Amino acid sequence: MFRLLVEKELREIIGTTKFAVTFGVCSVLILLAFYVGARNFQVSQAEYEAARAENIKQMEGLTDWGRIDHRIFLPPQPLTTLVSGISNDIGRTTEMQTQGELRSENSRFNEDPIFAVFRFLDLEFIFSIVMSLFAILFAYDAINGEKERGTLRLSFANPVPRATYILSKLVGAFLALGVPLLIPILIGCVMLPLMGIPMTGSAWGRLAMVVLAGYLYLGVFLTLSVFVSALTEKSSNSFLLLLVIWIFAVLIIPRTAVLISGRAVDVPSIDKVNYDKNRYMAQLWLEDREKMQNYSRENPPSQDGDMQAWMDDFRAFMSELSDVRNEKMSDFGGRLNEERRNRELVQQRLALGIARLSPTSVFSLASTDLSGTSLDLKERYIEAANRYQETYAQFIREKTGSAGGFMFTMRGGQDEEEPPPIDPYELPVFEYEEPSSTTLINDSLFDLGLLVLFNIVFFAGAFVAFLRYDVR
Amino acid sequence: METPRPMLEADGLTKRYEDGNLALDHVSFDVYPGQVYAMLGGNGAGKTTAINLFLNFIEPTDGEARVDGIATHKEPLKAKEKLAYVSENVMLYPNFTALQNLDFFARLGGNTKYSKDDYRQVLLRVGLEEEAHNRRLKGYSKGMRQKCGIAISILKNAPAILLDEPTSGLDPKAAVEFIRLLESLREEGKAILMSTHDIFRAKEVADVVGIMNEGNLVMQRSREELVGEDLEKLYVEYMTGYMDEVA
Numbered sequence: 001m002f003r004l005l006v007e008k009e010l011r012e013i014i015g016t017t018k019f020a021v022t023f024g025v026c027s028v029l030i031l032l033a034f035y036v037g038a039r040n041f042q043v044s045q046a047e048y049e050a051a052r053a054e055n056i057k058q059m060e061g062l063t064d065w066g067r068i069d070h071r072i073f074l075p076p077q078p079l080t081t082l083v084s085g086i087s088n089d090i091g092r093t094t095e096m097q098t099q100g101e102l103r104s105e106n107s108r109f110n111e112d113p114i115f116a117v118f119r120f121l122d123l124e125f126i127f128s129i130v131m132s133l134f135a136i137l138f139a140y141d142a143i144n145g146e147k148e149r150g151t152l153r154l155s156f157a158n159p160v161p162r163a164t165y166i167l168s169k170l171v172g173a174f175l176a177l178g179v180p181l182l183i184p185i186l187i188g189c190v191m192l193p194l195m196g197i198p199m200t201g202s203a204w205g206r207l208a209m210v211v212l213a214g215y216l217y218l219g220v221f222l223t224l225s226v227f228v229s230a231l232t233e234k235s236s237n238s239f240l241l242l243l244v245i246w247i248f249a250v251l252i253i254p255r256t257a258v259l260i261s262g263r264a265v266d267v268p269s270i271d272k273v274n275y276d277k278n279r280y281m282a283q284l285w286l287e288d289r290e291k292m293q294n295y296s297r298e299n300p301p302s303q304d305g306d307m308q309a310w311m312d313d314f315r316a317f318m319s320e321l322s323d324v325r326n327e328k329m330s331d332f333g334g335r336l337n338e339e340r341r342n343r344e345l346v347q348q349r350l351a352l353g354i355a356r357l358s359p360t361s362v363f364s365l366a367s368t369d370l371s372g373t374s375l376d377l378k379e380r381y382i383e384a385a386n387r388y389q390e391t392y393a394q395f396i397r398e399k400t401g402s403a404g405g406f407m408f409t410m411r412g413g414q415d416e417e418e419p420p421p422i423d424p425y426e427l428p429v430f431e432y433e434e435p436s437s438t439t440l441i442n443d444s445l446f447d448l449g450l451l452v453l454f455n456i457v458f459f460a461g462a463f464v465a466f467l468r469y470d471v472r
Numbered sequence: 473m474e475t476p477r478p479m480l481e482a483d484g485l486t487k488r489y490e491d492g493n494l495a496l497d498h499v500s501f502d503v504y505p506g507q508v509y510a511m512l513g514g515n516g517a518g519k520t521t522a523i524n525l526f527l528n529f530i531e532p533t534d535g536e537a538r539v540d541g542i543a544t545h546k547e548p549l550k551a552k553e554k555l556a557y558v559s560e561n562v563m564l565y566p567n568f569t570a571l572q573n574l575d576f577f578a579r580l581g582g583n584t585k586y587s588k589d590d591y592r593q594v595l596l597r598v599g600l601e602e603e604a605h606n607r608r609l610k611g612y613s614k615g616m617r618q619k620c621g622i623a624i625s626i627l628k629n630a631p632a633i634l635l636d637e638p639t640s641g642l643d644p645k646a647a648v649e650f651i652r653l654l655e656s657l658r659e660e661g662k663a664i665l666m667s668t669h670d671i672f673r674a675k676e677v678a679d680v681v682g683i684m685n686e687g688n689l690v691m692q693r694s695r696e697e698l699v700g701e702d703l704e705k706l707y708v709e710y711m712t713g714y715m716d717e718v719a
Contacts, residue, residue: 150563157557159549
């Protein structure tokens with residue numbers, strides 16, 4: 001019985017022009033997403049390699065490690081091409097310093113603002129916008145449409161258990177939409193290695209999880225549609241109601257969540273934090289200037305004394321001042337940053353909590369977690385850059401004898417031998433490593449669980465509503 | 473000789489809806505195997521409500537509808553195994569062909585042994601020409617769909633058949649063919665309960681005629697009792713007489 005009903009459902013959906021058009025559109029969009037994603041990756045990879053080469057090239061010929069202008073870059077990750085998340089919004093380039101706060105700049109959207117306006121066509125977009133609409137399109141009249149057509153009466157004139165019927169409706173609709181979509185997805189997967197995308201086993205596994213999350217999300221809208229269809233008498237009513245729910249889920253709730261949290265939790269702006277830091281820095285400079293003047297007054301260079309020894313003492317004094325100042329600045333800046341970060345976390349938690357009322361947000365969070373392009377990407381990049389900063393500072397210290405900050409050098413006369421050029425390839429290499437698959441999958445588990453919960457709740461709703469449904 | 477058991481029994485069947493409307497008020501009648509029972513009555517008389525109670529689409533407020541002794545509201549799935557149903561306006565799956573519709577509903581009714589030839593034979597029997605068998609139903613007229621619906625009920629091979637205004641929308645030729653078909657089904661021993669407005673057809677085919685008004689069975693006569701009677705006149709008399717009584 002169940003199989004017969006599922007077969008009927010499949011045949012009824014697949015045999016329609018609506019399905020042919022939908023399948024065609026979806027296939028084109030999915031293949032396009034894979035192709036555009038792969039091309040973007042190729043371009044990003046080329047830009048990344050060029051930027052690294054340029055970074056080395058501009059150091060060639062320099063003779064002083066203290067004068068280098070070193071930059072590190074966030075390498076493109078294969079899965080960011082399919083689920084871009086915030087990868088295009090965050091800065092990919094960081095100017096490396098031996099100390100102080102690091103800032104990343106040159107985001108993709110900063111360089112190509114047109115993409116910020118229209119965003120990218122990626123797998124997440126296709127699932128969250130297009131597939132959810134198609135799910136509604138195919139299931140909005142699952143129950144009331146049968147009633148309007150008169151087939152529900154005829155079906156239930158036979159010994160058909162209602163539970164079997166409603167379950168077959170869902171399974172049939174899910175298979176009819178889900179299985180054909182696997183075809184373009186699999187073709188897209190074949191395209192990736194052919195286009196030179198270095199997909200690791202971990203990336204494949206996570207891509208499979210993203211597709212699974214997409215199917216769970218599709219299931220949410222299918223069960224919701226069947227639920228609404230079992231609650232309403234007319235298919236036109238259920239379609240309108242589902243459209244309103246879709247607009248809220250996809251467009252309104254995520255944006256409102258950010259607005260509400262922004263109003264509820266005040267986070268000082270970066271500019272305000274920088275202003276406070278600069279003021280404090282200026283204050284420290286003033287204090288140090290006085291100390292420097294006192295030092296010069298109390299320890300003037302003697303006319304006949306050893307100038308080099310005085311320079312060494314002065315450098316040591318300045319270095320000590322610089323170290324103390326940097327430490328104070330670091331403490332102060334760290335405190336401001338931490339306060340800001342804590343408030344930001346409260347704001348984020350509130351925003352995500354509200355946004356998770358929408359299955360669309362939940363799917364976005366799960367898929368970006370799995371792809372490594374969630375909100376954590378920025379944090380992870382900054383953390384990796386900070387770790388590199390320590391290695392870099394150590395390297396510079398070894399090369400120059402100073403960890404930067406105050407660099408005081410004295411050149412001899414024209415006859416002094418020019419120091420040999422530095423070898424930029426000696427620089428420690430910055431390597432950004434994505435967190436392990438286990439970490440990323442663990443991060444996504446909560447949202448995947450929520451998607452399952454949405455499915456269960458809407459299915460239970462559809463089940464109960466249909467048990468009480470008047471089939472006449 | 474042992475008295476045969478009725479295939480369809482309405483036993484004090486009562487239905488009061490949640491809005492207080494009494495759609496059926498302690499109605500009792502029996503339909504035996506090989507018998508056609510025609511329920512006559514105007515709109516809202518309770519004919520369709522009675523059929524809905526036999527199909528367990530609604531639960532009775534009081535009394536029972538039984539199919540072969542099985543109370544439909546207690547064991548609906550078991551009772552439905554013995555029922556075939558044709559609605560007033562048969563609407564099947566428009567994107568399926570007649571054969572596909574027949575195959576689906578036959579298997580839904582528990583018959584999995586039919587071949588395509590069997591489906592074709594039944595469609596021919598109900599008067600649907602062969603060229604239409606493989607056409608999608610969205611291009612069918614109401615009469616053609618009605619024939620498909622009847623074919624589905626025949627294929628179920630159930631001992632009881634419920635027909636809700638089956639001749640509504642059929643042209644006179646198709647209506648005559650339908651009556652012949654009913655007669656052959658009766659000869660096969662089916663118990664047929666038919667609701668209709670069509671007094672002429674009812675008189676032609678029915679073994680028992682019941683007249684319903686405002687949820688009450690106001691008259692019930694066998695074919696023998698109706699010999700020499702003008703059913704149309706009786707219908708009007710009972711309807712108006714009942715109305716006067718109520719007034």
